[in-house]
Structures are given as structure tokens and as C-alpha cells.
Amino acid sequence: MDPFVDTLQRLREAFVSGRTRPAEFRAAQLKGLSRFLQENKQLLQEALAQDLHKATQLDSAFIRKEPFGLVLILSPWNYPLNLSLGPLVGALAAGNCVVLKPSEISKSTEKVLAEVLPRYLDQSCFAVVLGGPQETGRLLEHKFDYIFFTGNPQVGKIIMTAAAKHLTPITLELGGKNPCYVDDNCDPQTVANRVAFFRCFNAGQTCVAPDYVLCSPEMQARLVPALQSAITRFYGDDPQSSPNLGRIISQKHFQRLRGLLSFGRVVIGGQSDESDLYIAPTVLVDVQETDPVMQEEIFGPILPIVNVRSLGQAIDFINRREKPLALYAFSNNSQVVKRVLAQTSSGGFCGNDGFMHLTLASLPFGGVGSSGMGNYHGKFSFDTFSHHRACLLRPPGLEKIYAIRYPPHTPRNLRV
Ligand code: NAD
Numbered sequence: 001m002d003p004f005v006d007t008l009q010r011l012r013e014a015f016v017s018g019r020t021r022p023a024e025f026r027a028a029q030l031k032g033l034s035r036f037l038q039e040n041k042q043l044l045q046e047a048l049a050q051d052l053h054k055a056t057q058l059d060s061a062f063i064r065k066e067p068f069g070l071v072l073i074l075s076p077w078n079y080p081l082n083l084s085l086g087p088l089v090g091a092l093a094a095g096n097c098v099v100l101k102p103s104e105i106s107k108s109t110e111k112v113l114a115e116v117l118p119r120y121l122d123q124s125c126f127a128v129v130l131g132g133p134q135e136t137g138r139l140l141e142h143k144f145d146y147i148f149f150t151g152n153p154q155v156g157k158i159i160m161t162a163a164a165k166h167l168t169p170i171t172l173e174l175g176g177k178n179p180c181y182v183d184d185n186c187d188p189q190t191v192a193n194r195v196a197f198f199r200c201f202n203a204g205q206t207c208v209a210p211d212y213v214l215c216s217p218e219m220q221a222r223l224v225p226a227l228q229s230a231i232t233r234f235y236g237d238d239p240q241s242s243p244n245l246g247r248i249i250s251q252k253h254f255q256r257l258r259g260l261l262s263f264g265r266v267v268i269g270g271q272s273d274e275s276d277l278y279i280a281p282t283v284l285v286d287v288q289e290t291d292p293v294m295q296e297e298i299f300g301p302i303l304p305i306v307n308v309r310s311l312g313q314a315i316d317f318i319n320r321r322e323k324p325l326a327l328y329a330f331s332n333n334s335q336v337v338k339r340v341l342a343q344t345s346s347g348g349f350c351g352n353d354g355f356m357h358l359t360l361a362s363l364p365f366g367g368v369g370s371s372g373m374g375n376y377h378g379k380f381s382f383d384t385f386s387h388h389r390a391c392l393l394r395p396p397g398l399e400k401i402y403a404i405r406y407p408p409h410t411p412r413n414l415r416v
Helices: 005-016 024-041 041-050 082-093 107-115 134-140 154-164 188-204 217-237 253-259 311-320 334-343 354-357 378-384 399-405
Strands: 062-069 070-074 097-101 127-128 145-150 170-173 179-183 212-215 265-268 283-284 302-306 324-331 350-352 385-393
Touching: 005 354, 070 082, 082 097, 082 145, 082 378, 097 134, 134 212, 145 154, 154 170, 179 188, 179 311, 188 302, 188 324, 188 354, 212 217, 212 311, 217 265, 217 283, 217 302, 311 324, 311 334, 324 334, 324 354, 334 350, 350 354, 378 385
Parallel strands: 070 097, 070 145, 097 127, 145 170, 179 212, 179 324, 212 302, 283 302, 324 350
Antiparallel strands: 062 385, 265 283
């Protein structure tokens, strides 16, 4: 019998119920803590004296942001320049030396980063390292002072395990399935324009792309023709010949995506061309929660629609799954958007649009749970790549005041 199961289950159920969220609840708990300290001062002093023979006192303090030292940045192929240079800006701004390991899959960008970028930076402080999983594994045997990884959650676990061997702090910018709730109360064409655009951007190979839609069967009946209209307007009758639609990065990902087209029922698109690594913008309906297309991050221009009967059911569906990197809710009723926001968790959130939240430098960008840990963008990048050193400076004099600290702690001593 595991002695922790009941307690952990009780606390998790309490968290899911939302009890800890209201400000009044939090204030009441903090007041309780404060009362605990006041009402049990004597008891606590005795306990601390028995355990540790200790008493502490702090003056004013400040935080000094210092570079960690040698930083490793590992980047993916889907935005190979942006996701290499973005973290690099933060690491350099904070004063670190950097090893950048771009993705070996986006070969042309990797080549430019390796051959040209170092000419623009001080090469005694910056290096680009090339290679795939094997070389990265070897690189990770070395000790770094900070690791910043962008990639998929499975590889994230490998990176975290390697970092743990040296107790190296990390940021993990991972992926997952981003839900997109569409309420009955909204204009289907507006929603379709926005969802189709953000789903098909970079041929769907975007970590924050809306991955699937949750809506009622009634909304689905209105949304599908609107999605068809948006896709035709954006990419024409033959999307393969459109200059505005990207291609799948590799044969491997193409095969994976083509495999996903066989789940549910294709109502828009569905065509593919291996010689061109082309997958048409595709919408699937009649999709089951257990289908592979609902298990793995799609990372392509395929949009499954899953039916729910109510907002509560949509929220339950989202909360049954891993916490996503981004979450989207569309409704003309701001209360609906607010309820989705309040009763779920995700790295970021955008009401009534796609991934616009990540374009603002004033907002931190990062995941939570299996979609990542830590964040960056704007000033958050500087903070991520800095150690926040807690400092206290004390004048050398005033010894009489501080003498109260020293043992023996007799009543006479305490009157000094
Ligand atoms: P990936 O995890 O396969 O690769 C990322 C980096 O890790 C690459 O540099 C690669 O060489 C290295 N790598 C791969 N396998 C490794 C292994 N076994 N051991 C050590 N290193 C290894 O990711 P990807 O396919 O390049 O990118 C797609 C994934 O990245 C998706 O899951 C996407 O959601 C995620 N992503 C997240 C963000 C974000 O900001 N949160 C942004 C873009 C992409």
C-alpha cells in the first residue's frame, strides 16, 4: 500500500476543483500562515533552537543579474534562424559565452549559421557546433552552465536527463497539441479565416499552431464550408501551385503526415504528393479521441475537428490531456473566453485569434508541464540567461546592534 496515494489524490482533486484560484482563498491561506507564525512564536523558536541552534536576521537586499557562464543552445528545424538567434540574443545580452547547435535537418540554414555567423561575433566567446542526435549526445556529456533547448518533448527528456548529471539548469521549449475551442456564439467565417491561416502557416510546422478544433456538431456544420472558403481564398483551387503554401521538411515527416490522413473522414483537402513533399490543407471530421491524429502533435496542415456537447465538456477534454503550449478560444461572449482561460492551463493563451501572443516582446513565451519549462522573449530572455544572485551588503560597523545574534542567548544578552 503506497502511503502517499490518498494525500496526493486529495490535493490534486482540490486543485482541479479550482478552490485554490480565487484571490480571497489565497489571502485567507496567507493570513492563516501569518497567524501560525504569530501564535506559535515561542513554540517555533524552541523547535528551531532544538534542531539547529539558530536565529537569523536580514537587512536590505538586492538582486544582481549575472551571466551563468557557458551556455548551450539547441535549436529545431521549423524556424531554424529565428529559434537559433532568438535565444542567442538573450544569452549574449546577459553576458554568456555560447555554443549554438542548430538543427541538422534544416541543412542550408545550419550551413549559413556555421560558416557566416561566427564572422560577426567574437569567436573566442561563441561557437557553432554541427551534428545530429549522436553528436549532440556527445556534446551533452560536457558540463554547461545553462542549456536552452527547443524541440520535441521526447528529446526534451533526453536533454533534461543529460543536464541532471551536471545539475545544469535548463529551459525546455517543447511542443504538443494545442486545442482550439470554437463556441456556438461566433462568426464561423471569421473563425475559419483565423484558424486556417494559423494552421497552414509554415505548412502547419509551427509549435503553437492550433492543432485541433473542439466544437459542437452544429458549429462544425457551419465551420467546414467556411474553412473551405478560407483555404480556397488563401491558396486557390489548386493549393499545390500556390506560392503561399509551404512544404513538409522531410520524407520522414511527409510519410508520418500521410499516415494521419487515414483517420476520421476527410471533408477538405486530403491530397498529397510525395515527390513535392506536398500535403494539401486538410480538415478531418468524425475523429475519435483515441485516433493517432489526436495522440501526437500533428505538425502539418491537417486540422481534425472533435465534437463536444458543451463548454464544460471541452474544458474536461483539454484538462484530461497534457498541458499544451498554446490554447485558443473563440467566442463573441467574453465570459466564455474567460472561462476557458480560468479553468485550464497552457503555456500561453490567445482569445479570438491564433498565435499572436508570442509576437509581443512584453509577454514571456514558454510552455508548462509537458510543453516545456521556463520562458524567453524580450526582457524575459535576459532574465532566463542570468543567474539572479541574491546579495546583502552590510556596513562594517554597528557591531553593537548586531551583537544580539551571538550566543550564548541569555536574557541579558538579548537586552544589549
Ligand atoms: P527535435 O527535438 O527533433 O530536435 C531539436 C534539436 O535537438 C536539434 O538540434 C536536434 O539535432 C537535437 N536532437 C534531436 N534528437 C536528439 C537526441 N536523440 N539527442 C540529442 N539531441 C537531439 O525537434 P525538431 O523536430 O527539430 O522540431 C520540432 C519540435 O520542436 C516539435 O515538437 C515542435 O513543437 C517543437 N518546437 C517547439 C518550439 C517552442 O518554442 N516551444 C518551437 C519550435 C519547435
